[in-house]
Amino acid sequence: MRISQNYIKSIKDTAREFESVNHELLTRAGFIDQVASGIFTILPAGDRVLKKIEAIIRNEMNEIGALEIRMPSLHPKSLWEQTERWNSVDILFKVNSRHSYEYALGASHEEIVTPLAKKYIKSYRDLPLALYQIGTKFRDEPRPKSGILRGREFGMKDLYSFHAHQQDLDAYYQKVSDAYIKIFQTCGFTDIKITEASGGDFSKKHSHEFNVLTPAGEVNLVYCGACSFAQNEEVIQGNLKKCPLCGSSDVKTDKAVEIGNIFDLHTRFSNSFKLTYVDKNGENRPIVMGCYGIGITRLLGAIVEVHHKDDLIQWPLSVTPFHAQLINLSKHDSSYADLIYRTLKAEGFDILYDDREDVSAGEKFMTSELIGSPVRLVVSEKTKKNVEWKLRDDDKINLFSATEIIKKLKDFYSA
Numbered sequence: 394m395r396i397s398q399n400y401i402k403s404i405k406d407t408a409r410e411f412e413s414v415n416h417e418l419l420t421r422a423g424f425i426d427q428v429a430s431g432i433f434t435i436l437p438a439g440d441r442v443l444k445k446i447e448a449i450i451r452n453e454m455n456e457i458g459a460l461e462i463r464m465p466s467l468h469p470k471s472l473w474e475q476t477e478r479w480n481s482v483d484i485l486f487k488v489n490s491r492h493s494y495e496y497a498l499g500a501s502h503e504e505i506v507t508p509l510a511k512k513y514i515k516s517y518r519d520l521p522l523a524l525y526q527i528g529t530k531f532r533d534e535p536r537p538k539s540g541i542l543r544g545r546e547f548g549m550k551d552l553y554s555f556h557a558h559q560q561d562l563d564a565y566y567q568k569v570s571d572a573y574i575k576i577f578q579t580c581g582f583t584d585i586k587i588t589e590a591s592g593g594d595f596s597k598k599h600s601h602e603f604n605v606l607t608p609a610g611e612v613n614l615v616y617c618g619a620c621s622f623a624q625n626e627e628v629i630q631g632n633l634k635k636c637p638l639c640g641s642s643d644v645k646t647d648k649a650v651e652i653g654n655i656f657d658l659h660t661r662f663s664n665s666f667k668l669t670y671v672d673k674n675g676e677n678r679p680i681v682m683g684c685y686g687i688g689i690t691r692l693l694g695a696i697v698e699v700h701h702k703d704d705l706i707q708w709p710l711s712v713t714p715f716h717a718q719l720i721n722l723s724k725h726d727s728s729y730a731d732l733i734y735r736t737l738k739a740e741g742f743d744i745l746y747d748d749r750e751d752v753s754a755g756e757k758f759m760t761s762e763l764i765g766s767p768v769r770l771v772v773s774e775k776t777k778k779n780v781e782w783k784l785r786d787d788d789k790i791n792l793f794s795a796t797e798i799i800k801k802l803k804d805f806y807s808a
């Protein structure tokens with residue numbers, strides 16, 4: 394991607410008040426643009442990160458046998474009345490058509506996916522079934538203040554599973570939990586805290602939340618430094634001195650952000666839509682369901698909250714928008730930098746090429762730091778037919794030939 398031809402614009406606006414770290418750093422580096430409270434446009438560099446996150450998620454969902462679909466955002470009121478959620482879910486956006494039909498803007502998709510499953514599941518042979526989508530959700534949050542950690546319109550992966558009996562759901566629930574850990578680790582989170590959560594507005598048997606520790610978090614997490622114990626502070630009675638699991642006194646409390654959740658819905662929604670199947674003995678039985686969410690734009694925000702240093706984003710290798718940033722400092726001749734750009738692109742690398750002519754070296758380096766890719770390459774009159782190689786996390790600068798640069802990039806990203 395050439396900077397001169399694309400909408401990549403870093404903003405030095407330090408006077409502006411930002412509501413959170415992710416909001417400030419993503420805005421300054423030109424990844425997002427705020428439209429209104431809780432509403433954001435994702436700009437080209439931000440879109441690249443989201444697509445990488447989505448690919449990681451899609452890969453793991455397909456791995457556990459889930460089928461990808463796309464469900465609508467406009468939900469007829471009757472479906473939300475059937476689950477008795479039209480009036481009880483307070484964050485639901487409601488819209489009227491000019492013919493006075495009422496709709497909900499999808500805040501969740503049980504009202505769509507359950508009737509869909511009813512059209513396809515007839516007998517035990519049609520089970521289990523798992524359907525997921527990557528799309529947009531709408532929630533009328535009262536005060537969205539955490540940048541893209543909490544939006545009124547946001548990206549989400551939601552998966553719904555349908556099973557003949559509870560044991561089958563339990564086994565799949567564990568599979569999804571394992572897949573979630575893999576997804577979050579691949580996205581650059583090393584320490585994921587899983588908490589068992591209370592019911593919310595579903596009358597569910599149980600649910601689990603996946604959290605990462607960050608000062609930007611909206612929940613207080615009590616966790617054990619010696620084992621996997623973690624719980625939301627609100628549910629804990631009294632002051633916990635010792636870990637209830639392992640007895641360690643290394644019990645801490647820190648802020649955390651929830652990046653995913655899984656729910657055992659049992660028959661909550663299959664009852665509403667009379668979703669049943671015929672078992673081997675010819676008897677009608679209710680279907681048990683699970684639902685599993687990952688906030689995708691929220692994940693983008695959480696990555697920035699966890700991975701930044703000195704007010705600069707430090708993208709993990711797996712989701713970096715660009716493998717390297719190539720800066721041309723040759724004043725009179727860009728042909729060698731152009732050649733390096735084309736060569737690296739042909740090798741399959743995502744390169745952000747700063748080919749601007751009217752911009753100072755200082756500004757190019759600043760843009761590069763704001764974007765936060767792990768590798769910086771510089772071509773100038775000084776480097777002649779070589780390229781300057783610098784890692785973001787290392788001050789050392791070395792000169793290499795084009796062939797060596799290709800090998801170094803390959804080694805760096807496969808390590």
Ligand SMILES: [Zn+2]
Pocket residue numbers: 617618619620621622636637638639640641
């Ligand atoms: Zn413990």
